[in-house]
Amino acid sequence: xxxxxxxxxxxxxxxxxxxxxxxxxxxxxxxxxxxxxxxxxxxxxxxxxxxxxxxxxxxxxxxxxxxxxxxxxxxxxxxxxxxxxxxxxxxxxxxxxxxxxxxxxxxxxxxxxxxxxxxxxxxxxxxxxxxxxxxxxxxxxxxxxxxxxxxxxxxxxxxxxxxxxxxxxxxxxxxxxxxxxxxxxxxxxxxxxxxxxxxxxxxxxxxxxxxxxxxxxxxxxxxxxxxxxxxxxxxxxxxxxxxxxxxxxxxxxxxx
Numbered sequence: 696x697x698x699x700x701x702x703x704x705x706x707x708x709x710x711x712x713x714x715x716x717x718x719x720x721x722x723x724x725x726x727x728x729x730x731x732x733x734x735x736x737x738x739x740x741x742x743x744x745x746x747x748x749x750x751x752x753x754x755x756x757x758x759x760x761x762x763x764x765x766x767x768x769x770x771x772x773x774x775x776x777x778x779x780x781x782x783x784x785x786x787x788x789x790x791x792x793x794x795x796x797x798x799x800x801x802x803x804x805x806x807x808x809x810x811x812x813x814x815x816x817x818x819x820x821x822x823x824x825x826x827x828x829x830x831x832x833x834x835x836x837x838x839x840x841x842x843x844x845x846x847x848x849x850x851x852x853x854x855x856x857x858x859x860x861x862x863x864x865x866x867x868x869x870x871x872x873x874x875x876x877x878x879x880x881x882x883x884x885x886x887x888x889x890x891x892x893x894x895x896x897x898x899x900x901x902x903x904x905x906x907x908x909x910x911x912x913x914x915x916x917x918x919x920x921x922x923x924x925x926x927x928x929x930x931x932x933x934x935x936x937x938x939x940x941x942x943x944x945x946x947x948x949x950x951x
Contacts (some may be wrong), residue, residue: 698723698898704753708741712741715922726892726899729908731919732942737902738780741868745777758865769918778855780871784843790854791839794826797861806852831855842928847881867891868900873908881905885912910934
């Protein structure tokens with residue numbers, strides 16, 4: 696079963712078409728990568744899926760439900776979470792506070808805070824316990840009280856993923872999770888992404904420029920160039936596709 700389906704999605708900004716008639720399907724419990732040169736439209740499409748943008752044409756369907764035009768909060772509640780190319784943490788909050796913020800869509804207290812303290816206290820205790828479990832899962836056990844900005848770069852990446860997991864998603868979008876990492880950290884994040892799929896039964900939708908990551912963990916790869924899909928298939932199929940090679944390396948110089 697396909698968890699996410701895009702059908703002829705187009706997104707324009709003035710006279711610029713960032714994504715053009717783009718279609719794809721992501722099966723459940725797969726690692727699906729979207730790649731392409733800078734400016735290809737990858738993050739624009741991510742933003743359409745997560746409600747930051749509304750497509751000008753076409754449909755995006757998640758778990759059989761059309762999600763075009765829904766708010767980011769509503770989309771999160773339906774089961775989609777994401778991270779960002781540039782880490783977006785609450786830098787002056789602790790690690791555990793960051794994860795608890797990610798649970799806001801699941802908490803039900805709301806106005807009862809002003810009416811009765813006991814339900815709120817019980818809910819917050821559960822949220823704290825869950826946050827500590829997620830920190831342990833991502834490899835940050837014992838670091839819950841550390842201020843986010845004081846964590847090493849790789850740990851900040853893991854914390855952002857923990858915060859995304861706190862909303863209990865079915866589909867997790869990762870925007871360049873290996874960006875800025877050294878080879879050791881990159882290998883570790885590859886294994887971690889596979890754990891997310893295998894142990895949490897998640898579907899992973901990935902943007903990544905590091906081809907070692909893409910080719911090493913993806914079940915399926917789709918390639919965008921200037922907003923249009925130019926190739927899709929297994930990592931091996933995409934790696935050998937002449938259109939993909941040209942998009943990344945340019946046209947070969949003709950012999951005289």
